[in-house]
Amino acid sequence: MSIIAKIREQDGARVVTLPSELLESIGAGVGTALALKVKDGAIVAVPIPEPASQxxxxxxxxxxxxxxxxxxxxxxxxxxxxxxxxxxRELG
Structure with missing residues (x-):
């Protein structure tokens, strides 16, 4: 899957919006922490599982x-x- 996203500036920070389908394909969603690194000139994002205690x-x-x-x-x-x-949305 290849998606083109444009970098924009928001309040002095550089921001990229990641489409839901892209995040879902790596098992990430709203609130998921991502480990970011550069590998061979590409940005690699890996979801960090949240410990049950947190x-x-x-x-x-x-x-x-x-x-x-x-x-x-x-x-x-x-x-x-x-x-x-x-x-x-409260639980019963």
Whole structure:
């Protein structure tokens, strides 16, 4: 696969946008760290696996709301905020 990307300047830095399909082909995505090196005049990018201990933990809504039942006692403006269905990407 050969993709042409143009180097541009953004806030004083040189930036190259890497297409999703190119990153996917090396198993990389948003947030993936890349080891960059020059080999035979070419830039080589290798994804660095993130150790399990450093991965961001996803929390369930119940975990996030532990103790939240006491919020209306502290601030009456949040009364009823815990009622209703999930509205985002939170886990069940």
């Amino acid at each position: 991965r961001r933990r996803r929390y369930t809504m119940a975990e996030l709301l532990v103790g939240a039942e006491h919020l209306p006692e502290i601030y009456e403006g949040v009364a009823g905020a815990l009622d209703g269905e999930p509205a985002g």
